[in-house]
Structures are given as structure tokens and as C-alpha cells.
Amino acid sequence: xxxxxxxxxxxxxxxxxxxxxxxxxxxxxxxxxxxxxxxxxxxxxxxxxxxxxxxxxxxxxxxxxxxxxxxxxxxxxxxxxxxxxxxxxxxxxxxxxxxxxxxxxxxxxxxxxxxxxxxxxxxxxxxxxxxxxxxxxxxxxxxxxxxxxxxxxxxxxxxxxxxxxxxxxxxxxxxxxxxxxxxxxxxxxxxxxxxxxxxxxxxxxxxxxxxxxxxxxx
Amino acid sequence: xxxxxxxxxxxxxxxxxxxxxxxxxxxxxxxxxxxxxxxxxxxxxxxxxxxxxxxxxxxxxxxxxxxxxxxxxxxxxxxxxxxxxxxxxxxxxxxxxx
Numbered sequence: 001x002x003x004x005x006x007x008x009x010x011x012x013x014x015x016x017x018x019x020x021x022x023x024x025x026x027x028x029x030x031x032x033x034x035x036x037x038x039x040x041x042x043x044x045x046x047x048x049x050x051x052x053x054x055x056x057x058x059x060x061x062x063x064x065x066x067x068x069x070x071x072x073x074x075x076x077x078x079x080x081x082x083x084x085x086x087x088x089x090x091x092x093x094x095x096x097x098x099x100x101x102x103x104x105x106x107x108x109x110x111x112x113x114x115x116x117x118x119x120x121x122x123x124x125x126x127x128x129x130x131x132x133x134x135x136x137x138x139x140x141x142x143x144x145x146x147x148x149x150x151x152x153x154x155x156x157x158x159x160x161x162x163x164x165x166x167x168x169x170x171x172x173x174x175x176x177x178x179x180x181x182x183x184x185x186x187x188x189x190x191x192x193x194x195x196x197x198x199x200x201x202x203x204x205x206x207x208x209x210x211x212x213x214x215x216x217x218x
Numbered sequence: 219x220x221x222x223x224x225x226x227x228x229x230x231x232x233x234x235x236x237x238x239x240x241x242x243x244x245x246x247x248x249x250x251x252x253x254x255x256x257x258x259x260x261x262x263x264x265x266x267x268x269x270x271x272x273x274x275x276x277x278x279x280x281x282x283x284x285x286x287x288x289x290x291x292x293x294x295x296x297x298x299x300x301x302x303x304x305x306x307x308x309x310x311x312x313x314x315x316x
Contacts, residue, residue: 020289020291020292020295021289021291021292022288022289022292027292027295030292030295030296031295033296034295034296034298034299035299037296037299037300037303038299038302038303038306041299041302041303041306041307042306044307045303045306045307045310045311046310048307048310048311049310049311049313052311062254067250067253067254068250071246071250074246075243075246078239078242078243078246079239081278081282082235082236082238082239082282084282085235085282086235089232089235198282199283202278202279202282202283203283205278205282206275206278206279206283209271209274209275209278210271210275212249212271213249213267213268213270213271214271217249217250217252217253217267218253218263218264218267
């Protein structure tokens with residue numbers, strides 16, 4: 001009850017933790033990101049094992065996936081990282097900043113999913129009677145017909161978990177937008193929220209850079 | 219809210235974020251061109267693509283996440299899982315191969 005009635009000005013300062021030399025929220029985010037590295041490693045490792053140990057030829061990514069659209073989406077995510085870090089720098093300098101959560105990447109990824117499923121690419125492989133299934137029957141090597149189920153499940157698992165991370169980032173930023181940015185609570189003396197969520201957002205960008213190469217280009 | 223002692227990042231010379239954004243853009247274009255346009259062998263392509271991906275990831279980690287300007291003790295938190303990750307993937311691959 002006491003904390004709920006406490007105003008921002010009454011809250012105690014957040015000193016740096018003696019070990020790492022940063023405040024606890026930031027340290028906590030770094031520890032979380034380190035654990036997330038292992039999470040994505042497990043996914044990527046499984047993908048590598050499935051792909052290179054598959055009993056048949058793996059599909060050529062460009063035959064099934066929309067690589068140009070995803071390349072643009074990758075660039076969109078990089079742009080969002082830059083705008084995040086520019087807003088962070090502007091707050092540090094006490095300047096006016098522009099930060100508004102726009103779920104651009106997630107929207108494009110959703111469009112891609114809808115198109116892929118529409119063409120017959122599902123987590124279980126190529127849907128019977130679909131366009132992709134017909135192509136796969138005509139050219140089983142190029143479309144990896146024999147291991148389409150493995151391909152579908154690993155593709156949707158990896159990109160889906162990444163999409164979930166992006167969605168969490170957008171929700172966090174929306175929360176920051178309404179609770180901190182709109183009421184103009186950030187200042188050169190306190191910009192912890194934007195720094196901590198920024199770290200998360202850049203990490204999501206970093207993971208996508210690796211996933212894009214492994215899933216879409218190789 | 220009172221001042222925090224957070225920002226180790228405020229004490230260093232700020233990187234040129236737009237230049238890094240430009241690097242990332244050029245590297246992304248290079249990746250796509252390499253993957254689909256350049257007539258190179260599969261293994262060379264694979265190595266070059268992984269190299270470019272790691273390069274881009276490093277740019278993001280070092281400059282956007284300010285890892286370059288943090289103390290070593292904090293960097294270690296992020297660096298320690300990387301060799302563990304490499305071991306995990308290597309062991310998983312070896313399990314499959316042998």
C-alpha cells in the first residue's frame with residue numbers, strides 16, 4: 001500500500017550495484033539477455049542438426065520463402081534499433097525526442113505468415129492440394145519435399161519465438177510510451193526505462209540478424 | 219525521480235549511430251547479393267554469410283547496446299554464454315554426425 005501511494009519524487013535513488021557498476025534493472029536485463037542467448041542457441045542448434053542431418057534435401061529458402069520482403073523487414077528492424085538509440089541519446093542530452101511504438105516488423109511478419117500459409121507452407125509441411133505441394137511434387141529437390149515437415153516446424157518455431165520476443169518488446173515500449181514518454185518523465189538524470197528496454201530491443205534485432213542469415217539466406 | 223548512477227555510457231564519446239545504421243544497411247544488401255547473385259561455391263558463401271552476420275551482430279552489440287563502453291565485468295555476463303552456446307551446438311552436431 002505504501003508503494004502505491006508513493007510519488008516518483010519520493011522514490012529512493014537507484015545506486016549502481018557494486019559488482020558490475022550499473023543499476024539493478026540494467027544488470028537484471030543483461031542477465032536475462034545472457035539466458036536468452038542460450039534459449040536461441042538451443043533453437044538454432046536444433047535447426048542446424050535437423051537441417052544437416054535430415055534424411056533428404058532441405059528446401060532452397062528462396063523457393064518457399066519471400067526473401068526480398070524479409071530483407072526489407074530486417075532493414076525495418078535495424079531502423080527501429082537506430083531510432084531507439086537516437087531517442088536514448090536525445091534524452092541523455094535533454095533534447096526533445098520522438099519515440100512511438102510502431103509494430104512494423106511484427107505486422108510484416110504476420111503478412112508473410114498469412115501468405116506462406118495461404119500458399120500451403122504450414123508447420124506440418126506443405127498442405128495437400130496447395131500450390132507449394134504441387135511445386136514440390138514437380139521439383140522435390142528444390143522444395144525439399146521429403147523433409148518439408150521438419151522444415152516447416154523448425155521455420156515456424158524459430159521465427160515464431162523471435163516474433164514473440166518482438167511482440168513483448170512492442171508491448172513494453174507501449175507501456176513506456178504511456179507511463180513515461182507522454183507524461184515527459186524522462187530526463188538527462190533518469191532514463192533507466194528507455195535504456196533497459198532499449199537493450200532488449202537491440203538484442204531482438206541482433207538475434208534476427210543471425211536468424212535471417214541462417215533461415216533465409218543459407 | 220532522483221538521479222541514477224546508471225550511465226556509464228554518458229561518459230564516453232558517443233558513436234555515430236547513423237554511420238552504424240549505414241554500415242548495417244550496406245552489410246544487409248551485401249548479404250542478400252552474396253546469397254543470390256554472386257556465383258560462388260556453397261561453402262564459401264556459407265562462410266562469408268556467417269562472417270557478415272557476426273559482423274552485423276557485433277556492430278549492434280558494441281555500439282547500439284553500448285557493450286564497447288561498459289565495464290569488463292558487465293561484458294562478461296554477455297560473453298560467458300557464447301562459448302557455452304558454441305559447445306552446445308558443436309556437441310549436438312557431433313552427436314548427429316558420429
